[in-house]
Amino acid sequence: MTVQRQQILAQLRQIEQEEQVKIIYACESGSRAWGFPSKDSDYDVRFIYVRPIEWYLSIFEKRDVIERPINNLLDINGWDLKKALNLFRKSNPPLLEWLQSPIVYMEDYSAAEQIRGFSSLTFSPKACMYHYLHMAEGNYREYLQREQVKIKKYFYVLRPVLACEWIEKYGTMPPIEFTTLTDQLLPAESEVKAAIDSLLVRKKAGDEMDFEPRIGPINTYLDEKIQYYKQAAKRMPTSTDGQDRQLDELFRSLLKEAWG
Template sequence: MTEMTTKIKQELKLLEREEGIRILYACESGSRAWGFPSQDSDYDVRFIYVRPVDWYLSIFEKRDVIERPISDMLDISGWDLRKTLNLFRKSNPPLMEWLDSPVIYGEACGTAERLRGLSEKAYSPKASIYHYLHMARGNYRTYLQGDVVRIKKYFYVLRPILACEWILRKGAMPPMAFESLVNELLPRGGELDRLIGELLARKKAGDELDDEPRLPAINAYIEERLASLEQAAARLPGAKSDIDMELDALFRELLMEAWNK
């Protein structure tokens, strides 16, 4: 176990005590989970938590998110279980990514495993592809339009575009790892493959990928795919089935199990 992993687990235990919660699942999100962290990348820790039973027995709406300020390279935030399950039924892509994270800091009551067992029923290709399209368009418009661009932002446009391609070809949630998307979806040996490979190697080596001349071949690929994916997205299906009753039952089960009721 690395020193940082130990620190993260200690912070999560401290959160449980301070907030009076039980953390059901905690994982890494962001660039470290996607496989292209810089040496100084934050640790983006995300978690699902549950409060004691009485907290839910109220006529008042209460805050269902816990966030901690970024400090010591740690960005920690989590969602209440009820919020989580409502987002799950809408096929929320960030939540689906949490459940597929390669870096897990803890799990109680088999929470993530049980949600993964329902994910095929909840998954909506249409909701997912629109999420990734919105992310790709926004980052492309903001960071990659000039002659000199924030070159590291290519990853934050290419990954969602490749995620869209995965959804179109396989009808399933894309994998977290950026390299898995590249290896599966892009032709090997071409200019695009070479340029992306060079950027990835530089980023992993700790190079500062800040302002540099734009890469016309990658920009051309992005613009062509954004236009094509926009048209394809409208034809995709939504979620496969209604799982509201199953999620209601899961909420009650996890609530009781978490507090040994």
């Protein structure tokens, strides 16, 4: 076990004690989970937790997130199970990404596996495509339209654009690993893929990747794809309704599993 993993687990156990909760799932999010961390990348730890059953039996609305200040490259926060399930029924992409993260820190209960089992029933191609499209548009507009651009920001536009392409092609939640998206969606010998692969090598090697001239083939690709998915998103199907009762039952069973 690495020192970093030990520190993360210690932080999670400390949160359990301080907040009087049980963490039922914890994983890595962000660039480490996506497969292109820099040498100084944060550890973006995300978790789902449950409070004692009595906490939910209240007439008052209560805070349903736990956050800790970023400390020593550790960015850690989590959602209450009730909040997570409500977002899950709306096909929330960040939560769906957590559930398929390749780096899992805690999974002591059946919660994550059971929620994954519902994914095909609640997944909304339209909602998820709009989420990734808005992410791509915002980052592209802010970072990549000048003559000199912050080169590492290309990844934060490419990944959501490729996610849109995956959703259109396969109708499922995109894989979280960036290279899976590029390998399956971009022609192997294309100019765009060659440019992206070159950037990826630099980022993993820890290059500064600060301001540089924008990369023509990638900008052209992003321009075309963003415009295309603005129209394609309108045609995407929504999720299947009618899972509320099952999710209610799942919530109750997971509370019982955690607290006995």
